[in-house]
Amino acid sequence: MAIGESWGKTLKADQDIRPRYWANAPLPELEDGKTMLPYGLGRSYGDSCLNDGGILIPTGEMKKIYQFDRENGIFRAEAGISLADILQVIVPEGWFLPVVPGTKFITLAGAIANDIHGKNHHSAGTFGRHVLGLELHRSDGTRTLCNKQQDTDLLNATIGGLGLTDLITWAEIQLKKISTSMIESETIKVRDLDQFLELSASSDKDFEYTVSWLDSVAKNHGKGIFIRGNHSSNPKYSLKPHDPPKLPWPVDAPNFMLNPLSIKAFNFAYYNKQLGKQKKADVHYDPFFFPLDAVHDWNRIYGKRGFFQYQFVLPTTKDNAAVREILSLISDSGQGSFLAVIKTFGDIPSPGILSFPRPGITVALDFPNCGKKTHKLFEQMDEIVLKNNGRLYPAKDACMPAELFAQTYPETQQFLPFMDPAFSSSFWRRVHKDT
Amino acid sequence: MKSPPQTILILGASSAIAQATARQLATSKTHFLLVGRDEERLHSIANDLEQRTRCKAEIFATQLIDTSQHGKLMDQAVKVLGTKIDFTLIAYGTLPDQDTTQDDPETTLESFQVNFNSPASLLTHLASHYQKQQSGTIAVITSVAADRGRKTLYTYCAAKAALSSLTDGIRGRLFSHNVQVLNIKPGVIDTPMTAHLKKGLLASTPEKVAKDIEKAIEKGKDILYTPRRWLLIMFIIRHIPEKIFKKLTI
Numbered sequence: 001m002a003i004g005e006s007w008g009k010t011l012k013a014d015q016d017i018r019p020r021y022w023a024n025a026p027l028p029e030l031e032d033g034k035t036m037l038p039y040g041l042g043r044s045y046g047d048s049c050l051n052d053g054g055i056l057i058p059t060g061e062m063k064k065i066y067q068f069d070r071e072n073g074i075f076r077a078e079a080g081i082s083l084a085d086i087l088q089v090i091v092p093e094g095w096f097l098p099v100v101p102g103t104k105f106i107t108l109a110g111a112i113a114n115d116i117h118g119k120n121h122h123s124a125g126t127f128g129r130h131v132l133g134l135e136l137h138r139s140d141g142t143r144t145l146c147n148k149q150q151d152t153d154l155l156n157a158t159i160g161g162l163g164l165t166d167l168i169t170w171a172e173i174q175l176k177k178i179s180t181s182m183i184e185s186e187t188i189k190v191r192d193l194d195q196f197l198e199l200s201a202s203s204d205k206d207f208e209y210t211v212s213w214l215d216s217v218a219k220n221h222g223k224g225i226f227i228r229g230n231h232s233s234n235p236k237y238s239l240k241p242h243d244p245p246k247l248p249w250p251v252d253a254p255n256f257m258l259n260p261l262s263i264k265a266f267n268f269a270y271y272n273k274q275l276g277k278q279k280k281a282d283v284h285y286d287p288f289f290f291p292l293d294a295v296h297d298w299n300r301i302y303g304k305r306g307f308f309q310y311q312f313v314l315p316t317t318k319d320n321a322a323v324r325e326i327l328s329l330i331s332d333s334g335q336g337s338f339l340a341v342i343k344t345f346g347d348i349p350s351p352g353i354l355s356f357p358r359p360g361i362t363v364a365l366d367f368p369n370c371g372k373k374t375h376k377l378f379e380q381m382d383e384i385v386l387k388n389n390g391r392l393y394p395a396k397d398a399c400m401p402a403e404l405f406a407q408t409y410p411e412t413q414q415f416l417p418f419m420d421p422a423f424s425s426s427f428w429r430r431v432h433k434d435t
Numbered sequence: 436m437k438s439p440p441q442t443i444l445i446l447g448a449s450s451a452i453a454q455a456t457a458r459q460l461a462t463s464k465t466h467f468l469l470v471g472r473d474e475e476r477l478h479s480i481a482n483d484l485e486q487r488t489r490c491k492a493e494i495f496a497t498q499l500i501d502t503s504q505h506g507k508l509m510d511q512a513v514k515v516l517g518t519k520i521d522f523t524l525i526a527y528g529t530l531p532d533q534d535t536t537q538d539d540p541e542t543t544l545e546s547f548q549v550n551f552n553s554p555a556s557l558l559t560h561l562a563s564h565y566q567k568q569q570s571g572t573i574a575v576i577t578s579v580a581a582d583r584g585r586k587t588l589y590t591y592c593a594a595k596a597a598l599s600s601l602t603d604g605i606r607g608r609l610f611s612h613n614v615q616v617l618n619i620k621p622g623v624i625d626t627p628m629t630a631h632l633k634k635g636l637l638a639s640t641p642e643k644v645a646k647d648i649e650k651a652i653e654k655g656k657d658i659l660y661t662p663r664r665w666l667l668i669m670f671i672i673r674h675i676p677e678k679i680f681k682k683l684t685i
Contacts, residue, residue: 022479064482065483068487
C-alpha cells in the first residue's frame with residue numbers, strides 16, 4: 001500500500017498501486033470486498049482519482065497509438081496517452097483535439113471519464129461528443145466494444161462515468177482540422193457580470209473559444225478579462241506543436257505565500273497588465289489553452305495545506321441573482337484565489353449520463369485550504385447551488401455532501417446498472433451512500 | 436555531430452527504455468527491426484511507431500535468452516535492415532530478487548543468463564558485424580549498479596558489471612573501425628522492472644533516458660550516466676572505502 005494524493009493535495013488515500021503497461025494485460029485479482037479504480041495522470045482535484053483501501057491502476061504507460069487516419073482525422077489510441085502526447089503527433093499533420101481543458105497533462109481516458117469541457121463548450125460541447133468508440137475491460141475478464149452502433153448505453157455511461165464502468169483500454173475520437181498551430185486571440189477588460197454576459201453572448205457566434213478570467217476579490221462582481229479566439233489560418237504560420245515543459249515548481253511554497261494581500265496584488269497587476277481596453281494578438285495554442293502547464297507542478301504554490309477547487313454551473317436566469325450571490329459571498333470571504341474563471345456553457349447536450357455541463361454559467365475558483373473557514377464558505381455556496389438547480393463538477397470536488405450529489409445528479413439511478421461491481425473510488429463512496 | 440540513425444535494431448524492444456528510445460529516434464525515414472519475446476506486444480509497439488511517424492517498423496519474435504538462436508537473429512537483421520545497421524540497442528534484463536538469489540545458485544545463474552550471457556553472445560556477433568561495417572553505434576543498457584557490488588543487489592550488480600566491462604572492451608576493439616560503443620548506465624528509472632520498488636526523489640522516467648541516449652549518439656559519447664546526477668552519486672559510491680562500505684545497507 002502507498003499513500004496517494006490528488007491534484008488539490010487536501011485528500012490522502014492509502015492504496016495498493018498496480019500500474020498497467022499493456023492493453024492485453026489482465027485486471028488485478030481482487031481480495032473479497034476490495035475494489036479497483038483506473039487512474040490517469042492524477043489531475044482531478046479531489047478524490048475521484050483516489051481509491052482509499054483499494055487498488056489503483058495507473059494507466060499512464062498504456063499510451064500506444066493504434067491508428068491515426070491523417071485523411072479523416074480519426075484517432076485511436078490506448079487509454080493512458082496524454083493530450084500533450086496526442087497534440088505532438090497530430091498538430092504537425094493539421095489536426096487538433098476537438099475539446100481541450102485547461103491542462104494538456106491528462107489522459108485520453110481521463111478526458112472521457114470526466115467528460116471534460118473547454119473554452120469551446122458553446123460551439124463543440126463536451127469531449128464525450130467526439131468519442132467514436134472505445135473498448136472496456138470488465139472485472140469478469142471480458143472486453144466490450146462500445147460505439148454508436150453497439151452497447152451505446154454503456155458508452156454513454158462511460159462518458160463522464162468517473163472510471164466506474166470498467167477500465168477503458170483504448171478509445172477512438174474524431175479530431176478537428178486546423179491549418180496552423182496559432183490562435184488569433186483578443187482580450188477585453190470587463191467591468192462586471194452584465195458586461196461579461198453581453199460580451200459572451202455576442203462572441204459565442206463568431207468565436208470558437210471564449211472564457212473570462214475573474215477577479216474573485218473585486219467588489220464589482222464579474223470584473224475580469226474576457227478572452228476569445230479562433231484557430232488562425234494565416235499562411236505565415238506553421239503547424240509547430242508545443243515544446244516540452246521546462247520549469248517544475250521546486251518545492252511546496254510556504255502557506256503564507258498566498259494571502260489576501262498577495263492575491264489582491266496579483267489580481268491588480270493581472271487586470272492592469274493590459275493598458276488598453278482591448279488587445280489583439282496571435283498566440284500559440286500552448287499558452288492560449290494551457291497557461292499553467294508552463295509551471296509543471298503549480299499546485300505546490302499553495303503549500304502543504306493544499307487547495308480546493310470549486311466549480312459550479314447555474315442555469316442562466318433573467319438577473320442571474322444566484323451567480324451574483326455566490327460571487328459576493330466569495331469576495332466578502334476574502335478567501336478566493338487568483339485562479340478563477342467564468343464561462344457560459346452552450347446548450348449542446350452531451351451523450352454522457354453523468355456529464356457535468358449543462359446550459360448556464362459556470363465558475364471555477366481555487367481556494368487555499370484554510371480548514372473550517374473554507375468548508376463553512378463551501379456550505380453556504382452549496383446551499384445556493386442546490387436552491388437554484390445548479391450542480392458541482394466531480395472532477396474538481398473534494399467536499400460535496402452526499403445529499404447534494406443525490407439531488408443534483410438524479411441521473412445516478414440511470415447510471416448505476418452500468419457500474420462494474422468491482423470498481424469504486426473514494427469520491428463515489430463519499431457521495432453515493434446507498435451502496 | 437553524427438546524423439541521426441536510420442536503420443535501427445532493438446534487442447529487447449518491449450522494455451520501457453527501449454520503447455521510449457524508439458519513439459525518440461523515430462522519423463518518417465527510420466527503419467526499425469524490433470526483437471523481443473511477445474509477438475502481440477511487439478506488434479503493438481511497431482504499429483505505434485508507424486502511426487506516430489510513418490516510419491517502417493518490423494518485428495522478430497524470439498527468445499533472446501536462447502543464445503543458439505543469435506546467429507539466425509543476426510541473419511534476420513541483415514535481411515530486414517541491410518548490411519548497414521546504423522544503431523543497435525541491447526535493452527533487456529531482469530532485476531532478480533536478491534533474497535531469492537543469494538541462497539540459490541540456480542536462480543543466480545538464471546539471472547546471469549538473461550543479464551550477461553545472452554547479451555554477451557549478441558555483443559560478440561555484433562562486434563564482428565560492426566568491425567566489417569566500419570560505422571554506426573552499438574549501445575548497451577547496463578546500469579549504475581555495474582559500478583560497485585553491494586549487499587542489497589549484488590547478483591544484479593555482478594552481471595551488469597561483467598556486461599559493462601565487456602562493452603567497454605569492445606569499444607577499444609572497434610574504436611579504430613569508426614564504431615561508437617555506448618555504455619548506458621541508467622539510475623533508478625520508473626519502469627515495469629522497478630514497479631514493485633519504493634522509489635525516492637531520484638527516480639527518473641524512460642522518456643528522460645531516451646532523450647539522453649539520443650544526445651549521446653549525436654555526440655559520439657562512450658559512457659552515459661542517465662540522468663546525469665548519477666555520475667556524481669556513483670563517483671561518491673565508488674570512493675567510499677570498503678571498510679565503511681561493507682557496513683552500509685545500500
